[in-house]
Amino acid sequence: MKYVIALLALLLPVAAYAQEEAVAKIFAKRCAECHGADLQKPKKGIKVTIPPDAKLVTPGKPDDSPLWKAIRSNEMPPDNPMPDQEKTVIYNWIKSMGEKPAEKPAAVPAPEPPKGNTLKAIGKFHVIVIHFPIALIFAAVFAEIWGRIRPGAWQDTAVSYCVYIGAIGAVMACSLGFLYGIGRNVGEHQLFGFMGASLFVATALARICYGRSWQFTTLLAVTALVIGYAAHLGGVLVHGSFLLL
Numbered sequence: 001m002k003y004v005i006a007l008l009a010l011l012l013p014v015a016a017y018a019q020e021e022a023v024a025k026i027f028a029k030r031c032a033e034c035h036g037a038d039l040q041k042p043k044k045g046i047k048v049t050i051p052p053d054a055k056l057v058t059p060g061k062p063d064d065s066p067l068w069k070a071i072r073s074n075e076m077p078p079d080n081p082m083p084d085q086e087k088t089v090i091y092n093w094i095k096s097m098g099e100k101p102a103e104k105p106a107a108v109p110a111p112e113p114p115k116g117n118t119l120k121a122i123g124k125f126h127v128i129v130i131h132f133p134i135a136l137i138f139a140a141v142f143a144e145i146w147g148r149i150r151p152g153a154w155q156d157t158a159v160s161y162c163v164y165i166g167a168i169g170a171v172m173a174c175s176l177g178f179l180y181g182i183g184r185n186v187g188e189h190q191l192f193g194f195m196g197a198s199l200f201v202a203t204a205l206a207r208i209c210y211g212r213s214w215q216f217t218t219l220l221a222v223t224a225l226v227i228g229y230a231a232h233l234g235g236v237l238v239h240g241s242f243l244l245l
């Protein structure tokens, strides 16, 4: 939407310029010989120019403008009346002068991102750090499934490694997320992010206390779902709703 308004804001002056060009051609062809700006003695002391003499044109009100009245009544130009198509150009030109560009929606300034202090600036690292715990939880899930199918020391170590490092990363990312969220409308992303980080820590504790166990596996699965949903909500905040779900 912002871009549409910006584009309109760019096109309006172009359209206005094209319109003035057309009007200038008509004036040059039909009026200049008697009312030209360069004439010493224009007819009736009237110079037909762009921008027009305030006595000849009331901006936005053709019917109050002597210039349009003279053209409408075929009084001007005196000998051969102006074709309707050219009359329309003049009429629209005067009409459009009433539109004040300042009142166009383009004048609405784009919302500024919240002004940052140091804490909020640090919070920006949330967007980078967050990828590590997300990747690690799914790496842990993958190694856990593998280990369930084909138990082995290697799979066990991989699960523990991913869960411990991931839990630390989740706490860091969550803390940074709270800083990053200051002054922003982040909705449920914050809630699910916090739940995900807490569950991640609980999963790491379960790993320490119970080792390879169904308690751990269940917690890991729930954590992965919550983190996945929080990540989806975060993705929506950054990229819009078309990603993932």
Ligand code: HEC
Residues within 6 Å of the ligand: 027, 030, 031, 032, 033, 034, 035, 043, 044, 046, 048, 056, 066, 067, 070, 071, 076, 077, 078, 079
């Ligand atoms: C051939 C010469 C000639 C041309 C071409 C001509 N005018 Fe005039 N114009 C006159 C004369 C002469 C008068 C004075 C008429 C009068 O006082 O009755 C006049 C008067 C006017 C007036 C004042 C009318 C009024 O009622 O007081 C306007 C406005 C005007 N011209 C606009 C134009 C415009 C716009 C054009 C081009 C589209 C144009 N004229 C082309 C000769 C010309």
